[in-house]
Amino acid sequence: MGEYWPVPDTLAYLAGRWRAERSVRDLASGDEGVFTGVTDFAPLDGGGLLHHESGTFVWRGVGRPAERTLRFLPGTSPGGADVRFADGRPFHDLDLTSGRHIADHPCSADLYRGEFTVRDADHWRTVWRVGGPAKDLVLTTDYTRCPRES
Known part of the structure; x- marks a missing residue:
């Protein structure tokens, strides 16, 4: 799909505030939803980042507040991260040193x-494809870095 922008340190790149815009498509029903909000990556005591996302999710024409929290910890590979749910359960690894990760x-x-x-320095994207007996979804999120406050 084109060009990727390698980053030497995943956690250093993500630190700060991002505007998040997510489309959610249910491939089984054809329903579509949209999340708009902000994602903050704030320093965690002991290293890593606390990811907190908050905004509004509109599904079938109804908007509701939505939020989630994750922990982005230093990973096992240099420059990578270990992503965990708020309660500490493992979610996935993340290594953006090549500019792309699956x-x-x-x-x-x-x-x-x-x-x-x-x-680039101020834009990244995630595309989650969810498949199985319970779900058939595509979630695409575009992140744009918010200007730093002086």
Whole structure:
């Protein structure tokens, strides 16, 4: 799909505030939804970043507040990250040193496959394809770095 922008350190790249715009498509029903909000990557005591996303998710014409929290910890590979749910359970690894990463996360009988691509210093994207007996979804999120406050 084109050009990727390698980053030497995944956690250093992600640190800060990002505007997030996510489309959610249910391939089985044809329904579509949109999340708009912000994602903050704030320093965690002991290293890593606390990822907190908040905004509004509109599904079938109804908007609701939505949020989630993840932990991005230093990974096993140099420049990589170990992504965990808020309660500490493993989610997936993340290594953006080549500008692109594929990660899998089994969830019950469904499989989440994420593709992460860095476009430049201020833009990156995730595309999660979720397939299995319970879900048939594509979630595409575009992140744009918010200007630093002086």
